[in-house]
Amino acid sequence: MSEREAAGRMVRLCHLYPDLMNLYGDRGNVIALAQRCRWRGLGVEVTAVGLGDRPELAAYDIVFMGGGQDREQELICHDFETVKGHSLGEAVEDGVALLAICGAYQLLGRYYLTSAGVQMPGLGILDAWTEAGRRRMIGNAVVESDLFTPPRTLVGFENHSGRTHLGSKARPLGRVLKGYGNNGEDGQEGLVYRNSVGTYLHGSVLPKNPWLTDWLIERALRRRYGEAALRPLDDRLEEVAHRAAVRRAGG
Ligand code: GLN
Secondary structure (H helix, E strand, O other): OOHHHHOOOEEEEEEEOOOOOOOOOOOHHHHHHHHHHHOOOOEEEEEEEOOOOOOOHHHOOEEEEOOOOHHHHHHHHHHHHHHHHHHHHHHHHOOOEEEEEOHHHHHHOOEEEOOOOOEEEOOOOOOEEEEEEEEEEEEEEEEEEOOOOOOEEEEEEEEEEEEEEEOOOOEOOEEEEEOOOOOOOOOEEOEEEOOEEEEOOEOOOOOOOHHHHHHHHHHHHHHHHOOOOOOOOOOHHHHHHHHHHHHHOOO
């Protein structure tokens, strides 16, 4: 896509619950998405959507929701049940590009059972469920993902007590090389469904994994405009950041 083709194209980004769901730099994901669009000459509009707001989420191109602790998750869970759940479900089925980190990822599955024994119903969009374990899974993680051709690594920081298990139809985002991933047992990390990605990787994850950022942007553009070959950017700095994070994780 040339500068001329990009002109006039607009990417509508929805940041869900920015005040409540924002751990370990998750907000940086919105900055990375917006900036990589702008560098390519695409227009960007970022809308913050909070508790009680009732937007039509399928009208957006990209929806982002960061991680949060159990207390925040309970508030979101209630808002999903009473206000936004239906709209978010429709958006995902309609192919909106969605990135859900950690606590958000958990709430898109069937349920999340906390260490205090509270069972929060999830949206059930993703074929996955989460139950808290006694030990928190904390540290830098490296994952190999075949979402890309050729496969690429993804790096990030994880901190969760929830163990997520995928149903038989769910496709993991990647295979854990370092760290815990979904549950510390089956070697899987995250989940991909339609144009939605759920992952435990904070960090923020997108600035140092630009191929994942571009995957989301490309999916979003394809849905709205039918085609989208993204112009490559000079990613030398991002590559350096990625490699440094891999080294730090001991990968
Ligand atoms: N409260 C959830 C857990 O501990 C999610 C935490 C997070 O988003 N980092 O599993």
